[in-house]
Every structure is written in C-alpha cells, then in structure tokens.
Amino acid sequence: MSKVLESEDESDPRTFKIHTAHYLWPTLAKPVNRSGDFIAPVKRSVRPLISILLLTVFAVTVSFRAVVGRGARSGAFEFDLIDVLAQTTTAPPAPVFNSTLLRYAGIDMGEAKAKHDIEQLLDGNFGGQGRYRTFAAWRRFNHPEGRARSSNGIPLSLRSPQIYRYWLDFRRVLQEWARKKAFFEPEIMSELVRLVKHPIDKHNGLVGSDKRYSSCAVVGNSGILLKSDYGELIDSHEFVIRLNNARTRDFERNVGWKTSVSFVNSNILHLCTRRKGCFCHPYGDNVPIIMYVCQPVHFLDYTMCNSSHKAPLLVTDPRFDVLCARIVKYYSLKRFAEETGKSLEEWGKVHDGANFHYSSGMQAVMLALGVCDKVSLFGFGKSASAKHHYHTNQKGELALHDYEAEYALYRDVAESPSEIPFISGKFNIPPMVIYQ
Numbered sequence: 001m002s003k004v005l006e007s008e009d010e011s012d013p014r015t016f017k018i019h020t021a022h023y024l025w026p027t028l029a030k031p032v033n034r035s036g037d038f039i040a041p042v043k044r045s046v047r048p049l050i051s052i053l054l055l056t057v058f059a060v061t062v063s064f065r066a067v068v069g070r071g072a073r074s075g076a077f078e079f080d081l082i083d084v085l086a087q088t089t090t091a092p093p094a095p096v097f098n099s100t101l102l103r104y105a106g107i108d109m110g111e112a113k114a115k116h117d118i119e120q121l122l123d124g125n126f127g128g129q130g131r132y133r134t135f136a137a138w139r140r141f142n143h144p145e146g147r148a149r150s151s152n153g154i155p156l157s158l159r160s161p162q163i164y165r166y167w168l169d170f171r172r173v174l175q176e177w178a179r180k181k182a183f184f185e186p187e188i189m190s191e192l193v194r195l196v197k198h199p200i201d202k203h204n205g206l207v208g209s210d211k212r213y214s215s216c217a218v219v220g221n222s223g224i225l226l227k228s229d230y231g232e233l234i235d236s237h238e239f240v241i242r243l244n245n246a247r248t249r250d251f252e253r254n255v256g257w258k259t260s261v262s263f264v265n266s267n268i269l270h271l272c273t274r275r276k277g278c279f280c281h282p283y284g285d286n287v288p289i290i291m292y293v294c295q296p297v298h299f300l301d302y303t304m305c306n307s308s309h310k311a312p313l314l315v316t317d318p319r320f321d322v323l324c325a326r327i328v329k330y331y332s333l334k335r336f337a338e339e340t341g342k343s344l345e346e347w348g349k350v351h352d353g354a355n356f357h358y359s360s361g362m363q364a365v366m367l368a369l370g371v372c373d374k375v376s377l378f379g380f381g382k383s384a385s386a387k388h389h390y391h392t393n394q395k396g397e398l399a400l401h402d403y404e405a406e407y408a409l410y411r412d413v414a415e416s417p418s419e420i421p422f423i424s425g426k427f428n429i430p431p432m433v434i435y436q
C-alpha cells in the first residue's frame with residue numbers, strides 16, 4: 001500500500017538556483033507586488049479627473065452610509081472604492097506578453113477527451129476508466145472484501161439507498177465541476193480566501209475573516225530538505241501546507257510537524273478510499289484536506305469520503321485549476337521555444353500535450369499566494385546530491401510535469417511577479433521566499 005502511495009507522491013523538484021536563499025522574514029519585508037504600495041506622483045493632466053473621482057467617492061460614501069447607517073459593510077465599501085482609485089492612478093505600465101505564447105497556453109489539448117470522459121461517467125458508463133468498467137467494479141475496488149460497509153459500519157449493498165445517494169451526489173458535483181471548468185477566470189485568485197480560508201476558519205471554530213494568513217509555509221517533498229534543519233522555522237509560520245501526505249514522523253528536525261492543511265491530488269484520496277472510514281490523515285483527522293481532481297472519476301472517492309471525514313475535504317475550484325494550468329503551460333512553452341528553437345506546434349509531442357499537468361506543489365504554491373500575506377517555500381528544488389523525495393526512495397520524476405517551467409515561475413513570483421501571465425492586475429502577489 002505505502003509503496004503505491006509513494007509512487008503517487010509527486011511534489012518535487014531538483015536543482016534550480018535561487019539567489020534569495022536563507023534569510024528570515026523581517027529582512028525581506030520588501031513586497032514585490034505589481035500595482036505597488038506606493039502612490040506615484042499623479043500626472044498634471046489627470047488631476048481634474050482625480051478630483052472628480054474623489055468627489056464622487058465622497059458623495060457615494062456619504063449617501064451609502066446614510067442608507068446603511070453604521071452597518072458593518074460600509075467600511076468594506078469605502079475600502080473597495082479607494083482601492084480602485086489607487087489602482088487607476090498608480091498602476092505601472094502593464095508588461096507586454098508574447099501573444100503567441102498566451103494563445104497557445106490557452107489551448108487545452110486534453111479538453112475533448114475530458115469532455116467525453118465526463119459525459120460517459122454521467123451516463124454511468126465507466127468503460128474509459130481502465131479497470132473500473134462500471135460503478136459496481138469501482139465499488140469492488142474500494143471494498144475488495146465484498147462486504148461493503150458505510151462509514152458508520154452498516155453493510156451496504158449496491159442497491160442500497162445510501163449507495164444510490166452517493167451516485168446522485170457524484171453526478172451533481174461532477175456536473176457542477178465540469179460546468180465551471182469551462183471558464184477562464186483570472187479573478188479567481190481573489191476568491192481563494194472565501195473559497196478556502198472561510199471553510200477552514202469555520203472548522204477551527206472561527207468566523208471566516210477576509211484577513212489573509214500572516215505567513216504561510218508550503219513544504220514540498222524534495223530531498224533537499226534533508227540538508228537543513230528547517231523544522232522549527234517551518235512550524236513558526238501561521239499556516240503550514242504539506243503535500244501529498246508526505247510523512248513528518250522521524251523528519252521533524254528537517255520538515256517540522258505542524259500541519260494546517262494537507263494538500264493532495266485526487267490519486268492520493270483514491271488510494272485512501274480503500275481504508276476504513278476513508279482514512280487519509282497522517283497529520284491527524286482534524287487537519288483539513290484540500291484536493292485537486294486530476295481524474296473526474298475521483299469524484300466517486302470524494303463523495304464517499306466527504307461524509308466520513310470530520311475535517312473539511314475541499315476540492316479546488318476548477319476555475320483555479322484552469323488558471324494554474326495556463327500559467328504553467330505558458331512557462332513550459334516559453335522554455336521549449338527558447339531552448340529548442342522549435343515551433344510551438346512541436347511542444348505537445350515532447351510534453352505529452354493531452355496529459356500535461358502542473359504538479360501538486362505548483363497548485364499549493366498558487367493557493368498560498370491567494371490566502372497569505374507572505375509565503376515561504378521549503379523543499380522545492382533539486383540537487384544532484386539530494387534524493388528526489390525526502391521521505392521515499394523514488395528515483396525519477398513524473399514525465400507529465402515540467403518542473404523546470406514551474407521553477408521558472410517560482411523565481412518570477414519571488415523576484416519579478418509582473419512577469420507572470422494571466423493573473424489579474426487587481427490581485428497583488430504577496431512576497432515569497434524560496435529556501436534552498
């Protein structure tokens with residue numbers, strides 16, 4: 001079992017050199033965001049316009065206050081307007097992206113097949129899903145002993161109302177997911193607090209606040225972690241994200257033990273489904289899980305496990321998946337063109353276009369950028385002298401990822417975030433440090 005888990009584990013990396021190696025937060029409180037925390041001198045020609053805008057803001061704020069009295073929202077409302085105003089006056093010139101690269105990055109070569117697979121699944125036809133030809137076959141995989149039991153121990157038969165309910169839930173969530181997947185929504189970065197932090201806050205007995213976590217550590221699984229004793233530093237972050245259930249036991253000195261959220265891909269949950277109560281909690285059953293779905297059939301695992309986990313099991317919004325996919329593909333295409341000099345048409349052949357995918361680590365980093373005021377990366381990167389994973393003996397990396405492209409992205413996040421395509425200019429990328 002654990003062997004399979006290990007080979008699925010994939011948040012990875014090897015050599016890439018980052019200039020910002022070891023230093024602690026206070027020394028790098030230099031935010032590298034795009035629209036700036038400073039107010040640039042306003043050009044003469046726009047001054048009258050600004051005055052009118054300010055007057056309008058004032059008038060609207062006053063009348064809004066008059067309507068809502070001392071309602072809690074008035075503060076937020078004012079803030080929104082001032083924010084908009086600040087952006088219209090201080091936005092630096094937008095970077096110019098290569099439109100050919102942007103266009104190619106927007107093409108999802110796996111789209112037709114994914115659509116077909118989803119339609120088949122919704123019809124109850126599991127023929128395209130390898131070993132699970134039917135829903136019943138899938139059930140047998142998850143309950144090989146043939147005496148299926150629900151999470152509370154009651155035996156289940158395939159025709160039982162509970163199984164039927166899972167089936168209906170599965171169709172409902174899959175349909176909703178497929179619908180949203182069709183949208184490219186660059187503003188999704190600004191929604192992550194609501195989509196992810198609020199449910200986690202609620203689980204922790206707090207009221208969902210729009211304030212982001214003050215500091216986050218994303219802990220990748222690269223063997224480079226064994227070279228340093230970052231454990232304490234990692235645990236000193238407010239929010240610690242770990243990847244693909246990599247174990248911390250026996251490695252606390254290097255990787256720490258605190259876990260605020262376990263970020264996994266759906267292959268991991270699929271394997272957990274075979275265990276009693278869908279057990280998938282190496283960090284304790286109170287730790288929320290955030291999962292991205294790499295195969296639509298895994299929504300079956302989701303619907304069965306969702307009800308038996310006491311901590312939230314959140315599926316990342318498909319619009320966020322789409323954004324991550326485009327960004328990584330852009331970097332991969334760029335690297336391909338620069339290094340090979342070949343036409344972008346050739347990229348798909350080299351990178352298994354239809355199956356190409358970002359890694360779990362990449363999406364976890366993007367998530368952290370959306371919910372944290374500052375981000376630290378640990379265990380991302382590779383080196384000839386380090387193991388692939390700190391906790392396994394897995395040799396290679398998975399071919400469907402382009403790690404070099406992802407490293408280039410992380411470097412840009414840390415050093416020149418305006419170079420990152422597709423992210424809405426309204427979203428400020430927080431400062432990030434990469435520990436090697």
Ligand SMILES: *[C@@H]1O[C@H](CO)[C@@H](O)[C@H](O)[C@H]1NC(C)=O
Binds near residue numbers: 169173306307
């Ligand atoms: C998953 O479980 C949570 C908590 O029990 C529930 O609020 C949520 O609606 C469930 N999600 C789905 C899609 O069924």
Ligand SMILES: *[C@@H]1O[C@H](CO)[C@@H](O)[C@H](O)[C@H]1NC(C)=O
Binds near residue numbers: 099101
């Ligand atoms: C955009 O990138 C492609 C591929 O690298 C290159 O062939 C093309 O010349 C670039 N276009 C511009 C305007 O730089």
